[in-house]
Amino acid sequence: MLAEIHRAADQGVYEIRGFGAKRSLPTFDDLVFLGASVSRYPLEGYREKCETNVTLGTRFAKKPIELKIPITIAGMSFGALGANAKESLGRAASEMGTSTTTGDGGMTEEERQSSKTLVYQVLPSRYGMNPDDLRRGDAIEVVIGQGAKPGGGGMLLGQKITERVAGMRALPQGIDQRSASRHPDWTGPDDLAIKILELREITDWEKPIYVKIGATRTSYDVALAVKAGADVVVLDGMQGGTGATQDVFLEHVGIPTLPAVRLAVEALKELDMHREVQLIVSGGIRTGADVAKALALGADAVAIGTAALVALGCNKAVHIEDYHALGTEPGYCHHCHTGLCPVGITTQEPELEARLAPEHGARLLKNYLTMMALEAQTLARACGKSHLLNLEPEDLVALTTDAAAMARVPLAGTDWIPGRGTT
Amino acid sequence: MCGIVGLFIKNPDLKNSLGRHLSEMLIGMSQRGPDSTGFAIYRGNRLDDSIKLTLFNGMSPSDWDDLAAELEIAVGVSVSLEIRSSHAMVTARCTVDDILEWFARHHPEIRVVGYGHCIEIYKEMGLPADVVGRFDLADMSGSHAIGHTRMATESAVTTEHSHPFIAASDICLVHNGSLSNHNRLRRRLQKYGMSFQTDNDSEVAARYLAYRMAEGASLREALEAALKDLDGFYTFAASTIDGFAVVRDGIACKPAVMAESDDWVAMASEYRSLAYLPGADKAKVWEPEPAVVYSWGREQTE
Amino acid sequence: MTVIDLSKTSIRDLNQRLHDLNGADRTNEWRITNPNGEHAIAAGLNAPINVQIDGPVGYYCGGMNKEAMITINGHCGWGVGENIMSGFIRVKGNASESVGASGVGGLIVIEGDASSRCGISMKGVDIVVTGSVGHMSAFLAQKGHLVVCGDVGPDLGASIYETIIYVQGEVGRLGADCIEKEMTPEHRENLTRLLRQAEVDAEPTRFRRYGSARKLYHFNVDHADAY
Numbered sequence: 001m002l003a004e005i006h007r008a009a010d011q012g013v014y015e016i017r018g019f020g021a022k023r024s025l026p027t028f029d030d031l032v033f034l035g036a037s038v039s040r041y042p043l044e045g046y047r048e049k050c051e052t053n054v055t056l057g058t059r060f061a062k063k064p065i066e067l068k069i070p071i072t073i074a075g076m077s078f079g080a081l082g083a084n085a086k087e088s089l090g091r092a093a094s095e096m097g098t099s100t101t102t103g104d105g106g107m108t109e110e111e112r113q114s115s116k117t118l119v120y121q122v123l124p125s126r127y128g129m130n131p132d133d134l135r136r137g138d139a140i141e142v143v144i145g146q147g148a149k150p151g152g153g154g155m156l157l158g159q160k161i162t163e164r165v166a167g168m169r170a171l172p173q174g175i176d177q178r179s180a181s182r183h184p185d186w187t188g189p190d191d192l193a194i195k196i197l198e199l200r201e202i203t204d205w206e207k208p209i210y211v212k213i214g215a216t217r218t219s220y221d222v223a224l225a226v227k228a229g230a231d232v233v234v235l236d237g238m239q240g241g242t243g244a245t246q247d248v249f250l251e252h253v254g255i256p257t258l259p260a261v262r263l264a265v266e267a268l269k270e271l272d273m274h275r276e277v278q279l280i281v282s283g284g285i286r287t288g289a290d291v292a293k294a295l296a297l298g299a300d301a302v303a304i305g306t307a308a309l310v311a312l313g314c315n316k317a318v319h320i321e322d323y324h325a326l327g328t329e330p331g332y333c334h335h336c337h338t339g340l341c342p343v344g345i346t347t348q349e350p351e352l353e354a355r356l357a358p359e360h361g362a363r364l365l366k367n368y369l370t371m372m373a374l375e376a377q378t379l380a381r382a383c384g385k386s387h388l389l390n391l392e393p394e395d396l397v398a399l400t401t402d403a404a405a406m407a408r409v410p411l412a413g414t415d416w417i418p419g420r421g422t423t
Numbered sequence: 424m425c426g427i428v429g430l431f432i433k434n435p436d437l438k439n440s441l442g443r444h445l446s447e448m449l450i451g452m453s454q455r456g457p458d459s460t461g462f463a464i465y466r467g468n469r470l471d472d473s474i475k476l477t478l479f480n481g482m483s484p485s486d487w488d489d490l491a492a493e494l495e496i497a498v499g500v501s502v503s504l505e506i507r508s509s510h511a512m513v514t515a516r517c518t519v520d521d522i523l524e525w526f527a528r529h530h531p532e533i534r535v536v537g538y539g540h541c542i543e544i545y546k547e548m549g550l551p552a553d554v555v556g557r558f559d560l561a562d563m564s565g566s567h568a569i570g571h572t573r574m575a576t577e578s579a580v581t582t583e584h585s586h587p588f589i590a591a592s593d594i595c596l597v598h599n600g601s602l603s604n605h606n607r608l609r610r611r612l613q614k615y616g617m618s619f620q621t622d623n624d625s626e627v628a629a630r631y632l633a634y635r636m637a638e639g640a641s642l643r644e645a646l647e648a649a650l651k652d653l654d655g656f657y658t659f660a661a662s663t664i665d666g667f668a669v670v671r672d673g674i675a676c677k678p679a680v681m682a683e684s685d686d687w688v689a690m691a692s693e694y695r696s697l698a699y700l701p702g703a704d705k706a707k708v709w710e711p712e713p714a715v716v717y718s719w720g721r722e723q724t725e
Numbered sequence: 726m727t728v729i730d731l732s733k734t735s736i737r738d739l740n741q742r743l744h745d746l747n748g749a750d751r752t753n754e755w756r757i758t759n760p761n762g763e764h765a766i767a768a769g770l771n772a773p774i775n776v777q778i779d780g781p782v783g784y785y786c787g788g789m790n791k792e793a794m795i796t797i798n799g800h801c802g803w804g805v806g807e808n809i810m811s812g813f814i815r816v817k818g819n820a821s822e823s824v825g826a827s828g829v830g831g832l833i834v835i836e837g838d839a840s841s842r843c844g845i846s847m848k849g850v851d852i853v854v855t856g857s858v859g860h861m862s863a864f865l866a867q868k869g870h871l872v873v874c875g876d877v878g879p880d881l882g883a884s885i886y887e888t889i890i891y892v893q894g895e896v897g898r899l900g901a902d903c904i905e906k907e908m909t910p911e912h913r914e915n916l917t918r919l920l921r922q923a924e925v926d927a928e929p930t931r932f933r934r935y936g937s938a939r940k941l942y943h944f945n946v947d948h949a950d951a952y
Contacts, residue, residue, distance in 0.1 A: 013944055126827035126846055129808050131769055131789035158943060170829070170848040170867045171886060175942040178884055180865055184826040184845040185785070185804035187656065187676035188601065190425055190455040190574055190692075194764050198785040198807075201740045202769030227457075227574050451762075675841060675860070678803065680821070694781055694802055694821070695762025708800055708819060710840045712878070713860060 014248060016155070018080075018336025018346065020148055020241035020284070020306055025256045027239070027284060028293040030403030031396045032412065035382040043381040050377040051387040054301050056278045057139060057208020057231040060200070064208055064231075065117060065139055067301065068097025069373045070388060071291055074236075074282050074305035075121045075141065075212070077103030079156050079165045080243030080336065081309075082353040083110050085345045088312055088361025090114030095362070096369045101141060101303070104154035104179070106168050107133040114358070119210065122199065124180040125154050127169040131202055139232075140199055141210040142192070144183075144221075147240025147257070147283040149249040150214025153179030157244060160339040162348040189224035196229045210234050215260035215283065216253070222267040226277050234303065235264050237283025241306035243346055244337035257283040257294075259406035265298030266408075274298060288375020295376070296391035297407060304372075311368035312361045313343040319355070425574060425586070425599040426452025426692040429660040429667050430700075431567040431719045434686035437701075442563030444700055448689070449551040449560075449570045451696035455599075456572025459585040460554035461546025463595045463662055466565040469541045474522055476513045477537035477544045479582060487511045490530070497525055508557040509582075510536065510545050519592050534583065534620075539593030541664050546571075546585040566721070569662045571597040588626045591633035593664040594642070598625040599692055600657035600677040608652065628653060632661060646670045646716045658711075660690055666720030675713035682706040688719045727752050732759040736766060743770055762802065767795055773812070784821075787814045790831065806833045809850050822859070825850045828869065834923045841878060844871045847888055853923035863890055864900065872919050874927050882935055890935040891916050893927060904938045 007015065036042035043050060057064040073089050080103060087110040093100045099117035102108075106128015112118055120137030122129065134140060145151060156165070156177040166173040186195045196209050211225040212234035225233045237257025242250070261281050268274040281294045282303035294302050306314075317330040322342035326335045336346035344355035380388050383395045397412040398404035404411040405418040428448040432438050442464065449460055482490075484506055491504040491513065498517045505512040515522060519538055526535055537544030545558045551572050555561065571586035587595040602624040609619060609627045617630045631653065635645035642663050649659070650670065658671045658679040669690050671679055681690045682697045684706040691697050694708070711717050727750065729739055739757065742750050755776045760766055764783035767776050770793035778786070781799035791810040800818035809828040819837035826842070828850025835843075835852070841859030844852050849868040857875035864880070866888035876894035883900025889912070890903075899905075916929045 126808060126848070129827060130810055130829065131771065131791060131808070134789070172942070175886075176944055178865065178941060180846065182676070184842065184865075185807045185823040188599075190599070191678065191784075191803070193454065193574075194784050198765040198768050198788050198804075201736065201765040202789050204741060204744060205737070224574070678822070693762060693783060694800060695783055698762045698781055709838075710819075710821060710859070713841070 014246045016157070016244055016246055016337050017250075017334045018241070018243050018245075019250075019334035020239050021250050022334075023251055025239060025284075026258050026400075026402050026406055027256070028258060028290045030258075030400045031293050031398055031407055031409065033292070033296075033379055033383055033395055034397060035379075036384050040384045042384055043386060045378070045381060048381070049386060050381050052373055052377065054278070054389065056280070056301065057210075059208075059231040059277055060205065060229070061139075061208040061231055062204075062206045063138075065099065067099060067117070069369065070295060070301035071096075071285075071369055071372055072098050072119075072280060072301055072303045073100040073308050074240075074303035075101035075103045075119070075143070075146075076305055076309075077105040077154065077156070077243065078108045078111070079103070079105035079127075079160060079169070079348075080346055082341075082344065082347050082356070083108060084353050084356045084358050084361065085309070085312060086111045087114045087358035088356065088365060089308060090118075091358060091362035092365035092369060093117070095366050096373075098369070099138065102133075102137075104156075105165060106130075107136065108168075110358075112136060121212075123154065124183045125169075126184065127154075127171075134199070135203055137207065139208040139210055140203070141212050141234060142196065142199070142230075143212045144192075145214035145216075145236075146212065146242065147214045147236030147238050147254050148242035149245045150216045150254045151181060152245060152249050152253075153181040155179060155242075155244040155337075157337055157339070160337075160348050165348060189228045192224075193228040208232055210280070212236065214238075214240070214253075215255045215257065215263075218255070218260045218263035219267045222264045222279075223271060226268070226271055226273050230277060232278045232280060232300075233264065233268075234280045234282065235260055236303075237261075237281070239284030240282055241309075256406070257281060257285075258403065261294055261297045261299055262406065262408050268298075275300070288372040288377075289379060291372055292376040292379040292388070292391060293396065295388050296395050297393055300389065308365055308368075309345055311365045312345055312356060313364065314341075314345055316343055318343065425597075426455035426572040426696070427570070427586075427597045427599045427658065427660050427690075428452060428692070428696050429567075429569040429597075429662070429669065429690045431667055431688045432565075432686070433688065437686055438566060439564040441565045441568060442559075443561045444687075445568045445570055446551075446555040446560045447699050448691060448696040449555055449572060451699070452570075452572040452692060453551045455692060456574050457550055458575040459546065459548045459573045459582070460551045460571070461544065461573075461585045461587055461597075462555075462560065462568055462570035463537060463542055463544045463587045463589075463597075464560075464563055464565045464568040465541045465593075465662070465664060466543050466563055467541070469664060470514065471540065473514050473516045474519050474538060474540065475543060476515075476522060476526075476535055477542075478511050478513060478526075479509055479534040479536045479546075480511075480532065481509050482511075490533070493529075494522075494525070497529070498522070507545065507559060509547060510558070512543055535589075537587075537589050537595065539589075539664065542589075542593045542595065542662075544587055544589060544595060546587070547582055548585070567662060567667055569595070569597050569660045569667055584621050584623055586625055587662075588623070588629035590629035590661075591636060594629075594633060594636065594661070596625065596629040596632060596659060596661045598628055598657055598659055599679075600655060600672070602628065602653055602655035602657060604654040624655070628657070628659065642666075642668050643716050643718050646718075650714050650716075658692070663720075666718060668716055668718035669711055670716045671711055671713050673714040679711050680708065681711055681717065682708045726754040726756060728756045728758065730758045731761065731763060731766070736763055739766070740768060743767060743774070743776070746772055746774070760799070764802070767793070770795070770812070781818065790814060800837070806831070806850070809833065819856070820854075824854075825852045828852070830869075832922055834925065838875065843873075844869075844888070847871070851919055851922075853919060853925055855925055855927075857894065861900070863888055863903075866890075870915070870919055872916065872923070872925075872932075874925065882937070884941060885937045887937060889915070891919075891932040892935060893932045896933070896935070899935070902938045902941045903935055906934045906936045908932070908934045 882903030
């Protein structure tokens with residue numbers, strides 16, 4: 001805190017960094033599954049199938065999206081990430097039968113070619129937006145906000161605005177990008193409904209429309225997204241990461257993913273739309289256990305962002321001298337905004353990018369996704385489920401009162417759900 | 424989250440078709456607000472020594488008759504009753520305070536939706552076409568009206584949460600947008616003695632206007648004060664016994680279109696609700712500027 | 726000439742036909758009647774066809790237009806030609822907010838007044854308005870040109886990047902980092918060409934030029950009050 005005040009006094013600028021919230025927050029770790037015993041019977045591994053597929057966008061789209069695993073890759077911009085990183089994500093997702101998502105810079109050829117199922121984001125900035133890419137996407141994600149900075153716009157600092165990035169975004173090279181926090185041609189769910197109509201008209205109603213929100217007033221936001229016509233709601237909790245934003249945003253705005261999931265599912269249930277409008281949850285999803293718990297609470301799928309980058313090598317103990325040059329250590333680096341990523345992920349520098357070969361990156365991510373899916377299946381089988389989506393809240397109990405209250409599951413060994421019964 | 428409309432008749436020959444035109448305007452806003460529909464209409468002449476109350480309760484007609492009889496005995500004067508679907512319009516020669524107090528004490532289960540010397544308010548859950556049909560809006564005539572179609576956020580889509588909100592006798596408000604400081608404002612107004620039926624931000628705006636006007640402000644002055652005291656994004660249409668006014672906040676991200684011909688002045692969230700008005704293609708059409716109050720009233724058209 | 730009456734045909738059917746241009750629809754001339762303020766009319770066109778719309782349209786008419794030439798004989802709602810890629814849109818009435826929002830190329834001409842946020846986030850489109858524009862026009866405007874023959878509302882060009890603005894009428898308070906700049910012969914020529922393309926009759930020497938002061942290109946605490 002002292003150091004931060006000194007820094008602010010010296011520089012007169014807020015601290016900007018990448019990654020997600022670093023403060024300790026309630027996570028899925030405080031929930032545990034009630035595995036099989038006498039009253040419930042488990043499934044055998046391997047031979048007795050536990051299915052993992054999910055369909056997204058059944059509400060209005062002519063061509064819903066079929067995924068083999070309920071773990072998708074969240075939106076991350078080309079600009080924040082380098083081309084090799086985007087390609088790695090695409091290749092791995094294709095092999096695993098899941099989707100990737102473009103980000104605040106638009107669609108790159110590398111990602112479209114390498115990713116079989118690509119979700120195309122429509123953001124307040126509209127960098128790189130064009131109808132050809134809209135039609136080439138497999139789904140459209142209207143981004144209202146993200147968990148790292150609900151209410152804030154995209155940020156990319158000058159050192160990462162290379163000729164290619166600048167060209168895609170129609171910006172001068174090397175300047176600090178200033179971005180809008182609101183969309184330029186609509187504000188509010190009533191006008192969002194009309195915007196969604198336009199996007200459907202342009203793409204002849206083929207593609208599922210996702211609406212992505214950062215978790216804040218989740219009950220209202222999810223209800224309004226449904227009323228505005230969303231096929232899928234993407235909900236990003238406070239732990240969600242970013243390539244660059246103000247530290248105050250990361251640490252002090254938004255609610256954790258744990259209560260957000262429950263609020264979103266309740267809002268969908270009250271509208272009789274649970275499973276009709278699918279829910280993808282992101283923000284701090286790290287393991288198959290997190291996946292299984294999010295699904296048990298009612299999500300249809302999860303998205304990973306930071307975790308996918310970590311699988312690619314983020315914060316790995318290699319090129320240690322480069323971490324030191326940034327003033328950090330492996331395990332503590334959040335310097336995505338500098339563009340000097342020691343492992344070649346969040347950089348535009350060719351020498352650094354060369355450290356991440358797309359084929360190798362794809363292999364790493366594929367391993368990680370396979371492991372997450374297997375872990376989730378293990379837990380689900382232990383609870384007697386032949387499909388991940390058959391997990392339910394009653395399969396869970398909480399180890400702390402905070403988690404019990406946030407997830408609305410009983411404290412282990414009791415019937416008690418704190419906070420229920422109040423409005 | 425909503426669509427709002429307003430229509431003020433300048434040419435007396437058109438008063439008979441006020442309800443019909445307002446119906447069409449509300450139906451034009453169905454997409455913006457499919458959950459509930461409401462309108463406030465200034466019907467007939469101003470009754471200087473009588474009060475009109477619009478009441479909501481799903482009672483049967485005979486129960487309404489019984490209520491009217493009970494009220495007659497209580498106030499000692501004859502009471503007239505007009506039933507429209509789930510609402511009833513009661514006219515009685517007494518003061519607003521007396522009659523409101525009587526209802527609060529004897530029939531708290533009946534919701535008083537509107538009150539004044541001329542105003543009638545009807546609001547229900549349902550699509551605009553259904554709701555205006557239920558209330559026979561197309562048959563109503565009057566001098567001016569405002570209306571609202573709602574995209575509800577609260578899980579319980581109820582009549583109470585629908586607009587318009589009655590602010591004070593003959594004064595009401597419809598709102599498109601989202602206020603950001605209404606909770607603190609509500610507590611302040613509660614300290615001044617105002618009561619609230621809901622936690623809705625629009626109700627706070629309505630009561631705020633009532634508060635300012637009770638302190639002596641005109642509708643225009645009250646809306647100008649609102650620009651300073653209310654934070655957030657809003658287009659308001661507010662009406663009084665004499666006319667209506669429109670204002671947008673300083674950033675003006677919520678839509679509003681206005682049109683004026685020799686025969687009428689109208690506003691709507693989208694042009695398509697104005698397109699069907701007689702003479703719309705020749706009317707002057709413009710968008711209200713941010714933080715400017717536009718108002719029309721009987722005193723101006725005399 | 727294909728004529729489509731929107732009181733009898735749905736927007737969905739209209740737009741599908743305009744996208745497919747199959748069989749008998751393989752014509753270049755289209756006339757749309759009774760638009761009555763509907764939304765997304767002729768959105769997502771991508772062929773060099775000529776579309777006349779007789780009446781007022783709602784939001785996003787000609788959204789993401791590529792190559793088509795659209796004329797709206799009436800007023801238009803929000804976001805006309807939003808994200809236009811190429812082609813041409815002419816509005817023979819007033820335009821509502823966010824004309825040409827994030828537009829990338831092509832030309833939009835408004836023969837009446839445009840409302841607030843005209844040219845917001847524009848990325849290469851050229852917009853010519855014969856009347857006035859409202860507040861926050863050319864907000865975060867990155868590339869392209871905005872020409873205004875009438876007056877300009879407050880906060881023109883707030884946070885502007887490299888868009889060039891030419892104004893004939895009155896300019897009030899300018900937006901953050903937007904300043905008046907010198908009109909060189911090159912700029913006058915540029916403006917002459919834009920006015921000619923737009924078929925707007927105005928005298929280029931009467932216009933002034935506005936653009937970015939470029940002080941916000943890198944964050945500096947001394948300019949913090951611009952944020």
